[in-house]
Amino acid sequence: MEIEIILAISMFVAAIAALLAxxxxxxxxxxxxxxxxxxxxxxxxxxxxxxxxxxxxxxGAMENQVLIxxxxxxxxxxxxxxxxxxxxxxxxxxxxxxxxxxxxxxxVVGVGALLAASTGIVGxxxxxxxxxxxxxxxxxxxxxxxxxxxxxxxxxxGQIIPPSIVLILLAxxxxxxxxxxxxxxxxxxxxxxxxxxxxxALVPGLxxxxxxxxxxxxxxxxxxxxxxxxxxxxxxxxNIREIAFGLGAPLGLIFTVLGSILGGIASPTEAAAVGxxxxxxxxxxxxxxxxxxxxxxxxxxxLLSLLAVFLMAxxxxxxxxxxxxxxxxxxxxxxxxFLCVMFFASMAIGLLALSRxxxxxxxxxxxxxxxSMVFLILIGASLFSLxxxxxxxxxxxxxxxxxxxxxxxxxxxxTMFVMFVLGFFLDFIEIVFVVVPLVAPPLIIMxxxxxxxxxxxxxxxxxxxxxxxxxxxxxYLRGAAPDDLATADIWRGAIPxxxxxxxxxxxxxxxxALATALPALAAQ
Amino acid sequence: MADLFLLLGTGLEWLxxxxxxxxxxxxxxxxATRFFAAPxxxxxxxxxxxxxxxxxxxxxxxxxxxxxxxxxxxARYVFGLSFSWLSELVTYGFAGLFLLGAAAALRDDGxxxxxxxxxxxxxxxxxxxxxxxxxxxxxxxxxxxxWAAISPSFVRxxxxxxxxxxxxxxxxxxxxxxxxxxxxxxxxxxxxxxxLKAALILRNERTAxxxxxxxxxx
Numbered sequence: 122m123e124i125e126i127i128l129a130i131s132m133f134v135a136a137i138a139a140l141l142a143x144x145x146x147x148x149x150x151x152x153x154x155x156x157x158x159x160x161x162x163x164x165x166x167x168x169x170x171x172x173x174x175x176x177x178x179x180x181g182a183m184e185n186q187v188l189i190x191x192x193x194x195x196x197x198x199x200x201x202x203x204x205x206x207x208x209x210x211x212x213x214x215x216x217x218x219x220x221x222x223x224x225x226x227x228x229v230v231g232v233g234a235l236l237a238a239s240t241g242i243v244g245x246x247x248x249x250x251x252x253x254x255x256x257x258x259x260x261x262x263x264x265x266x267x268x269x270x271x272x273x274x275x276x277x278x279g280q281i282i283p284p285s286i287v288l289i290l291l292a293x294x295x296x297x298x299x300x301x302x303x304x305x306x307x308x309x310x311x312x313x314x315x316x317x318x319x320x321x322a323l324v325p326g327l328x329x330x331x332x333x334x335x336x337x338x339x340x341x342x343x344x345x346x347x348x349x350x351x352x353x354x355x356x357x358x359x360n361i362r363e364i365a366f367g368l369g370a371p372l373g374l375i376f377t378v379l380g381s382i383l384g385g386i387a388s389p390t391e392a393a394a395v396g397x398x399x400x401x402x403x404x405x406x407x408x409x410x411x412x413x414x415x416x417x418x419x420x421x422x423x424l425l426s427l428l429a430v431f432l433m434a435x436x437x438x439x440x441x442x443x444x445x446x447x448x449x450x451x452x453x454x455x456x457x458x459f460l461c462v463m464f465f466a467s468m469a470i471g472l473l474a475l476s477r478x479x480x481x482x483x484x485x486x487x488x489x490x491x492x493s494m495v496f497l498i499l500i501g502a503s504l505f506s507l508x509x510x511x512x513x514x515x516x517x518x519x520x521x522x523x524x525x526x527x528x529x530x531x532x533x534x535x536t537m538f539v540m541f542v543l544g545f546f547l548d549f550i551e552i553v554f555v556v557v558p559l560v561a562p563p564l565i566i567m568x569x570x571x572x573x574x575x576x577x578x579x580x581x582x583x584x585x586x587x588x589x590x591x592x593x594x595x596x597y598l599r600g601a602a603p604d605d606l607a608t609a610d611i612w613r614g615a616i617p618x619x620x621x622x623x624x625x626x627x628x629x630x631x632x633x634a635l636a637t638a639l640p641a642l643a644a645q
Numbered sequence: 646m647a648d649l650f651l652l653l654g655t656g657l658e659w660l661x662x663x664x665x666x667x668x669x670x671x672x673x674x675x676x677a678t679r680f681f682a683a684p685x686x687x688x689x690x691x692x693x694x695x696x697x698x699x700x701x702x703x704x705x706x707x708x709x710x711x712x713x714x715x716x717x718x719x720a721r722y723v724f725g726l727s728f729s730w731l732s733e734l735v736t737y738g739f740a741g742l743f744l745l746g747a748a749a750a751l752r753d754d755g756x757x758x759x760x761x762x763x764x765x766x767x768x769x770x771x772x773x774x775x776x777x778x779x780x781x782x783x784x785x786x787x788x789x790x791x792w793a794a795i796s797p798s799f800v801r802x803x804x805x806x807x808x809x810x811x812x813x814x815x816x817x818x819x820x821x822x823x824x825x826x827x828x829x830x831x832x833x834x835x836x837x838x839x840x841l842k843a844a845l846i847l848r849n850e851r852t853a854x855x856x857x858x859x860x861x862x863x
Binding site: 140141142143144145146147148149151152153155156172173174175176179180182183184186188189192193196387390391393394395397398401430431433434439440441442454457461464465468472485486488489490491492493494495496497498501504546547548550551591596 | 700703704707708710711712714715716717718719721722723724725726735736739740742743744746747749750751753755756757758759760761762763766771774775778781782783785786789790793794796821822824825828
């Protein structure tokens with residue numbers, strides 16, 4: 122074997138061994154790669170100028186317009202979480218559905234699906250639900266396995282249901298892979314956008330929600346003692362206002378953001394900004410209960426002015442850059458301008474309200490921390506790929522995949538298996554940045570649809586995070602669950618949901634239209 | 646003006662050489678604890694503070710990104726306008742957010758790690774891993790980024806105050822490019838701080854569970 126190949130393989134093995142030491146993943150990946158690059162330079166088999174190109178890679182990430190959506194969605198999720206909007210959602214859904222057999226279970230699945238934006242990275246959903254819903258479920262006599270399985274599975278829904286942050290990162294990686302595949306296979310150019318991936322993930326994601334709900338329904342019908350209704354607590358019934366604000370406002374926000382991306386109206390970055398601003402205003406309202414009235418009034422006015430200004434843009438022609446401005450147009454533009462000023466002022470007041478509630482500093486620090494974490498992984502992983510490529514590791518992976526018995530499907534199966542195992546100890550983000558660039562181009566050249574491939578990978582990793590003993594969701598649940606819930610119950614509870622995941626992966630593999638039909642429709 | 650910046654650059658270069666011995670202090674703490682413990686503790690406080698200031702900058706830039714992107718949306722969808730400078734403000738805010746925030750995330754244990762085995766290590770074992778990681782991973786990566794980023798084209802960018810390629814863009818591209826070496830320097834400084842903390846923990850000069858600041862992470 123050539124020395125480059127030996128170095129490439131030992132680098133991969135060394136990286137995995139070093140990762141187990143528990144040092145930050147981004148730095149481990151980059152550091153191990155650099156040590157091997159040094160070895161390669163010393164042995165004369167690594168092109169040293171390649172390393173000089175590294176800052177250009179960083180600058181590429183800095184100028185990437187698609188990835189700007191990531192910190193904005195993180196901000197939206199963190200603000201919603203900090204302001205307890207997410208908690209309210211769970212409380213209200215639980216109280217609305219609680220009287221049914223399995224009602225709390227339905228609420229958990231539904232809220233897990235809605236909180237997609239705030240998760241996908243930190244397992245915040247699993248922790249939130251484990252802290253709020255799990256104690257109630259156990260107290261009301263839910264089968265601990267059903268309760269913990271529902272919570273950990275619903276927590277992973279955030280990975281697959283748009284606007285998931287990891288889907289944005291996956292879209293970036295798959296789109297690059299698709300480009301390099303088209304170049305090396307001499308195909309025409311084709312683009313994979315974040316919107317495509319969101320549209321592709323929507324149907325499988327919702328079907329998965331459906332499967333989870335059916336599983337709970339099955340329990341409610343045939344084992345009603347495993348998921349009893351909530352006993353009357355004598356608490357005041359929810360009034361319409363609470364429901365409209367607690368349930369309607371976040372729902373409206375999420376549908377606006379998702380709808381404008383899927384409908385092709387706005388780019389993910391633009392929609393994410395609207396989402397973050399909306400979250401800021403809603404959070405301000407939620408937290409301003411005992412603050413001076415003018416704060417509430419101006420936040421409400423800000424939300425209304427945002428709606429009004431977009432409504433006006435639909436009714437009038439507000440474009441400024443034209444010569445035929447009539448008096449009506451001028452007036453409309455002036456009103457719109459005034460509304461915009463009001464809207465930006467209310468954003469500032471939203472920040473003030475959060476700050477008065479003591480949540481601004483933690484929310485922004487957390488946003489900066491999560492964003493830095495994601496992009497440091499991108500930087501470390503791109504150094505790793507750069508060196509791996511310098512050793513010719515890319516061709517090696519392509520050759521291995523091509524030589525797999527069973528042709529293209531064999532190659533796909535082995536890729537999925539490796540990703541599943543890596544999912545035990547690596548996060549979705551690391552796998553997206555390290556593994557996808559290596560395996561996706563050859564698979565796309567073999568004829569697999571890039572969107573379909575990405576959705577399969579996402580479902581596969583989501584399953585991996587649910588699988589004992591190493592699944593991430595189970596770890597998060599273990600950390601947040603009461604001690605008297607046995608770990609064995611958490612593990613056993615996850616197994617039926619893993620079964621549902623496998624069914625879903627099989628469905629998408631057998632019927633690619635589940636993932637590809639909606640993006641194709643949206644493209645028209 | 647250009648002469649002034651050249652002078653500044655040379656000054657920073659000398660500052661780099663002068664502060665290089667600081668990177669030996671963690672080893673000093675291990676070898677001659679009594680002599681190095683007190684200065685190391687002071688250095689940790691200073692370096693953590695520097696990361697905190699950079700975090701403040703990252704947060705301010707993150708808010709700028711939010712406001713500017715909201716402005717882009719309103720300008721485009723309501724008034725049919727687009728401004729390169731506004732879009733560039735978004736990009737600059739975004740890049741500054743993650744590049745300036747990385748050091749504080751290291752300080753606050755915000756960077757993900759594989760914790761399957763880590764949970765079984767003793768606090769001192771974890772400290773030892775952090776000490777090794779700083780020297781073998783953080784310092785080499787940051788040095789590479791730093792040396793490769795300070796290229797002739799980077800110097801030219803400062804000499805000419807390189808601005809945007811768009812006519813209505815910001816004249817600040819040279820500052821944007823400076824974020825890269827700044828990121829490397831900040832991360833390296835925080836890496837040094839973590840190495841110092843680890844060395845102090847290994848020599849019982851610091852409580853074993855204080856490797857990372859509390860409450861900053863996710």
